[in-house]
Amino acid sequence: MRRGMHSHYVLKRLLQIIPTFLAVMLVVFLLVRLLPGDPASAILGDRATADIVERTNRQLGLDQPLPTQFALFVWNLLQGNLGDSISLKVPVLRLIGERLPVTLFLTVYAAALGLLLAVPLAVLAAVRRNTWVDALIRGVFQVGLSLPVFYVALQLLTLLGARLGWFPIGGYGSGTLGHLYHLFLPALTLGLNLAAVLVRTLRSSVIEVITAEYVEFARAKGLRPRLIMTRHVLRNALIPTVTLLGLNIGALIGGAVITETVFAIPGVGRLMVDAIFGRDYPVIQGLTLTFAVIVSLVFLLTDLIHARLDPRTELS
């Protein structure tokens, strides 16, 4: 019965996503057209005559009134067609299909590294709260939080990549191990940033849970300290962290755009940057749609995990 209720809920949430997408698409559609410059000049360069620019615009369908362009875009979208890239002349869908796995890999990798750093350090800070250990952990991450992602990326690149030569300074590698190796520095960059956000929340929720009466009761039951920490403390303390992690997925993807550029990783982040500079409207629109889908799905997933972790949650 629970199961049935869940799938009903998931379906409802998925249907709710559709109007959100339409709104996102409209905003992006208008925004890209507000950017100074246009695709034709970007393709043809400064020396093109007004005549040629106009002809190119006509070929690209950009001479139509905006409502017509938008209707056409939505119509194509409904048929699973995101259009062709203006500069690369290939279907946007194929471009995204090639690049997206790289970015997803990087994002998941970064989230994993972030959690791997944040959970033990937050627990340590909470257990040793108000000691120098706590102060050190919090201080380091406080500083980390105020450093821009590209700065951290460059520092890691210089130190661990160029100077010590422990990790490659760019590229994607091949095979899972190759990806793990090549993406280590960019994932660490993003993971550190994420950990800085998570440590603070996790530390305070661990402190809150450690002093809860049910943890005292667990101690009175004579359970082993490790079991108390994992089953009674972390299970509860991770609930707000999951939500926070989900909310930060947008920031993580935003960070991926920057890191992919710094580390020359062939993901959608790089694609996005190139598309913006090239005024490649269909690619920008396609990517935005993709990001919106991912963020919505992650939010949904977050809610489902939250419900799993906290049986008191009512999904509705």
Place this chain on the structure above:
Amino acid sequence: MSAPPALLQVRDLNVRMPTPAGTLHVVRGVTFGVQPGEMLGLVGESGSGKSVTLRALMGLYRRPVTVSGTVEFAGQDLLRASEAQWQATRGAQIGMIFQEPMSALNPVLTVGTQIMENLRTHRGLRGRAAAERAAELLDLTGIPSPRARLNDYPHQFSGGMRQRAMIAIALASEPRLLLADEPTTALDVTIQDQILRLLLRLREELNMSVILVTHDLGVIAQTCDRVAVMYGGRLMETAPVGALFREPRHAYSLGLLRSLPGSGARRAPLQPIPGGPPNLLALPPGCAFSPRCAYASGACLGAEPPLVPVAPDRASACVHAAALPSLTGEVSA
């Protein structure tokens, strides 16, 4: 006449808690013993230090709270025990029922998990055997269709059922000593009766000792062998239950008994003790109860009266212990 060795012997137990307003001396020099199979009632007004005493016995306090004195359980001093000795005692040989079942049960774990983790840790039961036993324990405490309820979360239980689940958890390890902090307050009379009967039966079957904390002298009269009366962090009087009810030897015990509603033909007017619990940061000189005591005299105001033997098996910290009226006369009058 040498008494059999006590299962638990507490001597001069003190608990101090630093707070922003100053250090609270919450439990002050508490001394008592519990025999194997004995049921000791611990009674006193709200804030008198009953729960803190139980928590201290379980070794649940950590810095900045300090606990001193000796807590001798089955011959070993728990306050000086190693972590390994504690591991073999806490939860295993001494079980505890917390006062607030809502906050003491973990909200994200099923009731079954919370019973079975005890069975696994202390009884070595796992898998199906643990589930069977857990259902048995729920059944024992009177929870209907126990097998199905194992998969429920605490918030799906009613207040009374949570209380019973807590009892099932504490009993899972079959402890030799059960510390029960108001185990029946949340329950209606029928269920309260059931639970008390259960405790009495377990005491018979397992020769389990129980310290039963309650506000309710009626519950004590019904179940306990001995009673310890607590006030302002100190024991005021310890006595066999019958003797205390007939002939209290402390003015505070007398006050408590007089505030009991009589029953049946003995219905006497209720006389609550005027005034409120003492401020631990500003205790009066001498007896802590003196500002509220009808019998107070100059003799009560010097040093705090110690708990001293006043009869075989009885002790009192009242200067005027011998001068207090016995209640039998009053009731029959």
